[in-house]
Amino acid sequence: MTKEWDVVIIGGGLSGLIAANYLAHKRLSVLVMEKANQIGGRAATKIVDHQYFNLGPHALYKTGPAKGILEELGVQLKGKSPNLGGSLIEDDKQYLAPFTPLGVLTTRLFHWKERIEWVGVLMKLKRVDSAHLHEQSFKVWVEKVATSKNVQNLLFLLGRLATYCNKPEMTSAKVIIGHLKHVMRGVIYIDGGWQTIIDQLYQKAVANGVEFQTSTVVKQIDQVHQDKIQLLTTNNDRIIGKYVVYSASPMKLSQLVGDRVWLPAFLRQCEPVKGATLDVALRELPNPKNLFSLGFTTPIYYSVHSPYAKLSDSANSAILHVFKYLEPDQVVDSRSTRVELEDFLERVQPGWREKVITARFLPHIIVNQRLPMVGDKLSHKMGILNLLLAGDWADPDSILSDGAAASGKRVAEEIIRMEKRSLHGNNERGLHAI
Numbered sequence: 001m002t003k004e005w006d007v008v009i010i011g012g013g014l015s016g017l018i019a020a021n022y023l024a025h026k027r028l029s030v031l032v033m034e035k036a037n038q039i040g041g042r043a044a045t046k047i048v049d050h051q052y053f054n055l056g057p058h059a060l061y062k063t064g065p066a067k068g069i070l071e072e073l074g075v076q077l078k079g080k081s082p083n084l085g086g087s088l089i090e091d092d093k094q095y096l097a098p099f100t101p102l103g104v105l106t107t108r109l110f111h112w113k114e115r116i117e118w119v120g121v122l123m124k125l126k127r128v129d130s131a132h133l134h135e136q137s138f139k140v141w142v143e144k145v146a147t148s149k150n151v152q153n154l155l156f157l158l159g160r161l162a163t164y165c166n167k168p169e170m171t172s173a174k175v176i177i178g179h180l181k182h183v184m185r186g187v188i189y190i191d192g193g194w195q196t197i198i199d200q201l202y203q204k205a206v207a208n209g210v211e212f213q214t215s216t217v218v219k220q221i222d223q224v225h226q227d228k229i230q231l232l233t234t235n236n237d238r239i240i241g242k243y244v245v246y247s248a249s250p251m252k253l254s255q256l257v258g259d260r261v262w263l264p265a266f267l268r269q270c271e272p273v274k275g276a277t278l279d280v281a282l283r284e285l286p287n288p289k290n291l292f293s294l295g296f297t298t299p300i301y302y303s304v305h306s307p308y309a310k311l312s313d314s315a316n317s318a319i320l321h322v323f324k325y326l327e328p329d330q331v332v333d334s335r336s337t338r339v340e341l342e343d344f345l346e347r348v349q350p351g352w353r354e355k356v357i358t359a360r361f362l363p364h365i366i367v368n369q370r371l372p373m374v375g376d377k378l379s380h381k382m383g384i385l386n387l388l389l390a391g392d393w394a395d396p397d398s399i400l401s402d403g404a405a406a407s408g409k410r411v412a413e414e415i416i417r418m419e420k421r422s423l424h425g426n427n428e429r430g431l432h433a434i
């Protein structure tokens with residue numbers, strides 16, 4: 001017999017779990033279907049040799065929507081904020097980063113006129129209302145506010161650092177600057193890795209009656225009745241949901257619903273944000289003072305996360321990430337990219353190879369499912385009634401965990417609203433307030 005649920009959520013990542021938690025507070029039956037053999041998606045943490053590896057560098061934005069939503073759901077977020085400062089690397093030179101007052105005053109990256117321009121730009125960044133920048137690219141905005149090439153390059157670097165997006169001429173100034181403003185107010189590295197967030201969301205959902213099916217791949221979505229959506233899995237199981245939340249890849253949705261179902265155009269045009277990451281655990285740091293460096297014009301990031309978050313069972317281990325920001329459609333040669341990241345690490349931590357406990361290299365991973373483009377129009381109307389969209393790609397104003405969390409909460413609220421409306425009609429059972 002085909003089992004029926006009020007809500008079926010496709011995808012057990014951050015957005016799916018957040019939606020499940022908000023829905024779990026109501027008298028709705030909720031099933032989460034996850035393709036992998038464990039939940040968490042891109043927020044999962046892998047433990048290798050007692051070292052905790054997030055999937056590349058993961059920072060939670062202190063004033064972004066995700067933190068507030070997680071706290072509202074009762075998730076404990078333990079960890080510390082990394083220090084500002086660090087260095088910028090260009091060719092064979094290393095400069096103090098002008099991210100602190102001392103850095104601004106003393107960095108050899110800038111001459112005095114540029115220092116003044118940089119301070120002015122930082123003030124503009126703080127004051128600008130990003131909501132009005134929808135029709136402008138980040139590049140156009142940067143070239144409007146800064147004349148010095150060095151200051152412009154520093155803004156491009158900050159945009160990459162904040163959003164992982166490496167295409168300023170295509171990306172929306174609204175999203176990049178909105179996000180950058182959150183990043184400038186501070187980030188947190190999480191003790192135990194982001195898995196601790198996932199685990200808490202999972203436990204709370206289960207305690208409130210949500211059911212989970214892992215190793216379950218949904219391969220087809222069909223509307224079989226006005227308030228019934230049928231999901232077919234690769235094991236040929238059939239599951240019915242009154243509402244379905246889709247939180248997997250936007251590019252794959254058209255394959256699941258078939259050609260005849262109308263989907264909003266943005267879903268077919270989504271371009272993912274990608275990167276290459278080298279995640280490394282060292283017995284100790286050869287150069288303990290060098291915790292954070294960025295390529296100035298080369299799109300490379302290096303940061304040691306373990307001084308600010310417990311990411312190992314051993315007190316001395318250092319967990320660090322070296323990351324390359326990729327452009328959309330960039331062809332990646334895995335070997336040369338690995339060499340590039342290892343060479344960068346050699347530059348900032350000479351002799352690191354002698355200290356390796358374990359390392360993982362992922363040459364081509366999706367960081368965010370949608371590059372936020374200028375003039376993007378995200379529509380949630382589609383050819384299947386009661387099919388709702390969540391994920392780091394499904395929010396018009398935010399991306400990364402902020403987009404995942406905001407969209408997860410939004411779809412849950414939408415379902416609760418629709419359900420209340422339909423219950424008003426037949427008034428069979430009541431909904432509890434959260």
Ligand SMILES: Cc1cc2nc3c(=O)[nH]c(=O)nc-3n(C[C@H](O)[C@H](O)[C@H](O)COP(=O)(O)OP(=O)(O)OC[C@H]3O[C@@H](n4cnc5c(N)ncnc54)[C@H](O)[C@@H]3O)c2cc1C
Nearest residue numbers: 011013014015035041042056058059218248391392400401
């Ligand atoms: C290298 C890297 C660095 C990052 N750094 C940061 C950072 O510093 N700050 C930040 O906020 N965010 C960061 N992120 C992004 C953050 O991890 C993601 O935005 C967030 O985890 C996405 O959650 P999601 O639920 O939208 O998607 P996912 O986590 O991708 O969840 C979707 C789930 O759907 C499942 N699925 C797919 N297809 C099917 C199917 N057919 N049937 C059933 N299940 C299916 C997948 O297995 C997956 O578990 C980073 C990501 C990466 C990769």
